[in-house]
Amino acid sequence: MSMTQELLKARTSLENNLRELLGIPVFLIEMDAFALPCGCGGVTINTRGLQLDDLEIFEEHILKYLTDTVTSLEIEPSFLFARLIPGTAEVASINARILCSSCYMDFGRGSGKQPRPDIYIMRFDRRE
C-alpha cells in the first residue's frame, strides 16, 4: 500500500474506534504525516468534537487505539499527545511525534501531563 492509502485506512479505522468508544460522531477531519526541520517527525490528526474529558475518562482505550494506529504507520509510539485550545476543553489534534534530541530535552525537562496549557501528554517514553 502507498503512504496515502495507509493514512486513509488509519484515519477511518481510528475514527470508527473513537466513535464506537465515545458514542458520538467524533470527526477526524485530517490526518497528516509531518517532518520538521529540527528532525522531529510523526503524524498529526486534526479532530472535531473530541474533548479533554474524553481523553481523561477513556485515556486507556484511546491510548491503545492511537498506539495501534501509529504503529500501523511504522511510527514509534514514544510520544503521544493531544493539542488543546488553551484554557478550554477542546482538543484540536492528537499527535504521535518522534522527537529529535533537542525537542526531547524540551519535553523531558517538564513533568506531569500538561507541561503547557495546549499540550496533554498521553504517553512519553523517557530515554536512558
Next chain:
Amino acid sequence: MKLYVPHVGHFEGLEELLNGSDNIYAVYMAGSPDYIGTGRTNLSAPKLDEIAEQTEYAHSKGVKMEVVLNSSCMGGQQLTPEGYRAIDWYFDKLNTIGIDSITVADPYIVEMLAKDYDMDVVVSVLSFVDTPQKAEFYEQLGATTIVVDPAVNRHFDKLEAIRDTVSCKLKLLVNEACLYQCPFRYAHFNFFSHANGPGPKPNVLDDYYYYKCLSLRIKDPQQIIKSPWIRPEDLKEYKHITDTFKIGGRTHFVNWILNNVEAYANERYDGNLMDLLDSIKDLKDTFYIPNSELDGAIEQWKKCDKVCHKCGYCKRLAEKAIYTYSGSGDDIRKIPLGPVGDRK
C-alpha cells in the same frame, strides 16, 4: 425573486459565476480589508481597480454589485479623524466605480453612507436586527435594505412585525446555518472583523469559536436541525415577507455557489442538505441529511414557540433524518443517527 449571491472576489470567479446561471440578481463580495474589513473570512482582498473591472462586467450582464464591509468591531478607529477620512475616501472611490450597494454593520457607518452617498445602504446580519424596534432605528439612520438576523428566520411573528414596521426593503439570509441562539455569535464576528480588517491582526492559535461550534453539533446533532436555515422548498413560506434572498458562502468554490443558486432559484434540492449550508462546511463529510426528509417541517416551525425542552420536535426529526458517514473514499457508508445521545 431576487437572489444575492456570494462572489469570492477575483475576475475569473465572477466570469464563471455569471456564465453559470441566469438566476443571479446581484453578487456581493468583500472589499479591501485596509479600510473597514468584514465580519467573515475572505478568500480575497480586491483592489479598487479590480472591483471596478468586476463591477463593469457584472453590470454588462445585468447583475448588480454589492460590496460587503460589515465589520462588527473596528476598535473605535472609525471614530478617529484618520479613520473617518480613510473610510470616507474609500466610500467615495466605490461610489465613483458605480457600486450599487454597500453592506455595513456599524450604525455610524450606516448613517455616514446614507448621508453622503447615493449607493444603497444595506444593514448587515451582523447588526443583529431581530425586532421591529431595531429595524425602525436602522431605517431612521438611513438603511435602504435590512438583512434580518437569521436567528429569527423561524419566528414568523417577528418577521411579519418587522415587515409591517419599516418601509425599507428586507433581505433574508437562507443558508448561514449558525447555531440557533449561538453564544459565540458576537465574539466570533468581532474576532473575524479584526482578523479580516485593518491591522494589527491578531496572531491566533486556533479559532476557538469555530471548534466549539462544530463540537456542539457533533455531540448534539439536533443543533443542525435547529439552525435557522431556510430550505429551498420553503422559500414560498417567506414570500409574504420579502422577495429578496441572500445565499451565504464567500469562501466556497464557484461550483458550490452555483449549486446553491440553482437550488434556491428552482426552490428545490434533491440531495444532502449539508451541501447547501455555509458556516459548517467542515461537517459536510460527517453528516448526511436527505433534504426530502425535511418536507413539512416548516409547518411545525411556523407555529413553534422555541421552548425546545417541552417540544422535542427537532430532536425527533434529527433522529429520523440525520445519518453519519462512516469510512472514506469508495468505502463510505451512511449510518442512521438514531436516538440522539445528549452528553451535556
